[in-house]
Amino acid sequence: MNETPGKGTNTVWHHATVQRKNREQLNGHRSVALWFTGLSGAGKSTLAHAVEERLHALWCRTYVFDGDNVRQGLCSDLGFTKDDRSENIRRIGEMARLFVDAGIIVMAAFISPFRADRVRVRGSIGNDDFIEIYCKCPVEICEQRDIKGHYRRARSGEIKEFTGISSPYEEPVAPELVLETGTRSLEECVDAVMAYLVSRGIVTRAFPEDVRRNGEQEDAG
Numbered sequence: 001m002n003e004t005p006g007k008g009t010n011t012v013w014h015h016a017t018v019q020r021k022n023r024e025q026l027n028g029h030r031s032v033a034l035w036f037t038g039l040s041g042a043g044k045s046t047l048a049h050a051v052e053e054r055l056h057a058l059w060c061r062t063y064v065f066d067g068d069n070v071r072q073g074l075c076s077d078l079g080f081t082k083d084d085r086s087e088n089i090r091r092i093g094e095m096a097r098l099f100v101d102a103g104i105i106v107m108a109a110f111i112s113p114f115r116a117d118r119v120r121v122r123g124s125i126g127n128d129d130f131i132e133i134y135c136k137c138p139v140e141i142c143e144q145r146d147i148k149g150h151y152r153r154a155r156s157g158e159i160k161e162f163t164g165i166s167s168p169y170e171e172p173v174a175p176e177l178v179l180e181t182g183t184r185s186l187e188e189c190v191d192a193v194m195a196y197l198v199s200r201g202i203v204t205r206a207f208p209e210d211v212r213r214n215g216e217q218e219d220a221g
Contacts, residue, residue: 023103027061030202033096033125034193036109037118037172038135039164040150041142043181043189044109047135050190052107057208063099065092065108080161086117093121100129105202113163115170131200132175133193137182139164 024030034051036044045066052062075091078084089112099106112118122130142164143151154162161167172178177196179189194206 020101020103027103029060029105029204030200031061031100031103032105032129032131032197032200032202033100034105034107034131034133035096035112035118035121036107036133036135037112037175038181039137039139039142039169040111040162041145042135042137043145043186044111044135046186047133047179047181047189047193048107048109050186051193054190054194054206055105055203058203058205060203061104063104063106065095065106065110082114082161082167086114089114089117089121093124096121097125100125111163111169113167113169115173118172131177131196132172133177133179134172134175135181135189136171136178137180141182 020031034048036048038044045064048064048066052064055062075088078088089110092108092110096106096108112121118132122132139151146152150159150162151165153159154165163169177192179192181189184192191206194203197203198206
């Protein structure tokens with residue numbers, strides 16, 4: 001994980017006595033950042049929280065950063081211009097970096113439409129600790145799921161610079177995972193994420209010990 005001194009001439013990164021490896025050892029799993037990107041309505045937040053539920057059942061230390069939630073506090077001063085969106089992602093990237101250092105599996109669910117912003121976050125967190133998950137879903141399906149009415153308002157001109165309508169979404173070039181969230185079930189997508197985490201040695205198993213892969217309870221005998 002990168003540890004870069006602050007830009008100010010009077011600030012220096014303080015190296016703690018209790019380090020990330022100590023926290024990971026205490027937690028019993030590696031820490032990592034799962035970055036869910038895709039159009040509005042692609043299922044990013046739903047998938048991130050479902051993955052967190054599975055990890056929580058495995059006694060993992062987790063936290064989800066959700067786009068709407070952070071804009072009510074940490075990023076409440078930002079709008080939706082390209083510069084503001086980039087700053088929004090920069091802030092979340094820095095928070096994710098700190099959470100990874102804290103030994104936590106952090107999940108960030110953000111449209112994060114610009115490729116350069118995601119590349120910058122990857123560079124800040126570190127390539128080995130950043131897992132880009134592209135929630136790939138056609139805009140037509142995203143619009144069908146649009147319970148908030150954002151797409152309708154964007155098409156009528158009420159919402160300016162809306163990703164997928166009046167502002168571009170730049171697809172990831174080489175994400176760690178591509179999930180067809182428009183056609184695959186939520187359970188299938190969670191299983192795919194968990195299988196990847198197991199393959200990377202981030203967690204040791206994909207299901208709690210008392211649950212089969214098909215979700216049924218193990219027989220008592």
